[in-house]
Amino acid sequence: MAAMNAVNWLSEEEQRIWRSFLAVNSLLQERLDRDLQRRDGLTLVEYAILVHLSEAEGQRMRMRSLADTVIVSKSRLSHQVARLERDGYVRREDCVEDRRGFWAVLTDKGAEVLRAAAPGHVAQVRExxxxxxxxxxxxxxxxxxxxxxxxxxxxxxK
Structure with a gap:
């Protein structure tokens, strides 16, 4: 029981704020994801991948860096990039500098899909x-x- 006394429990106000933050985060991601899928056939993660590739030098990023930037696991990124690749929005290229690595590269079709999806997505974020x-x-x-x-x-x- 002594260990429980050492816990710096959240105050009632902190607990309310924390739970509200969790609800907002969940609801926002769910609504943005649903809207993108309905309107543009993209998940929120796929949209983020296309955005980061569009902003990268040469519209390409190492898969490892892309996973860190989009904040998903390497396996989830690999799955999402495979889907985007299947749809012609992204292509993978071998990394000459690191034989184990790959580049994810935004295609012209991917850039076109992103341009079409961005206004609706931004409108939802703004709303x-x-x-x-x-x-x-x-x-x-x-x-x-x-x-x-x-x-x-x-x-x-650390």
Missing amino acids: YVFDRLTDTQVAEFGAIMAVLERGLRESSA
């Missing part, structure tokens, strides 16, 4: 998040997210 906040709340939200992301990335690097 569900940014249009509900004041400019001050957006700034505070950005600062909070930066602190949390930095802390999580630093603790995972």
Whole structure:
């Protein structure tokens, strides 16, 4: 029983905020994913892959870096890239520098699908998040997210 006393339990307010955060995160991902699948035939993860490839130099990224950027496991990324490859949105290329590695490369068809999907996705993000906040709340939200992301990335690097 002594070990339980050492726990710094969440206050009622912290518990309420934490549960609200979990609900918002889950609901937001589910709605954005459902909308992208319905409208564009893409999952949220596939959309993220296409976005990151479109922003990368030469519209290509190493698979390992892409997994870290999209924040999915290497096996899940491999599965998602295989689907995107099957649909002609991405192609894999051998990495000359590392025979075990591969590049994921955005195709012209993938860029076209992304251009078509982006306006609807951005409209949903704006409706569900940014249009509900004041400019001050957006700034505070950005600062909070930066602190949390930095802390999580630093603790995972240890």
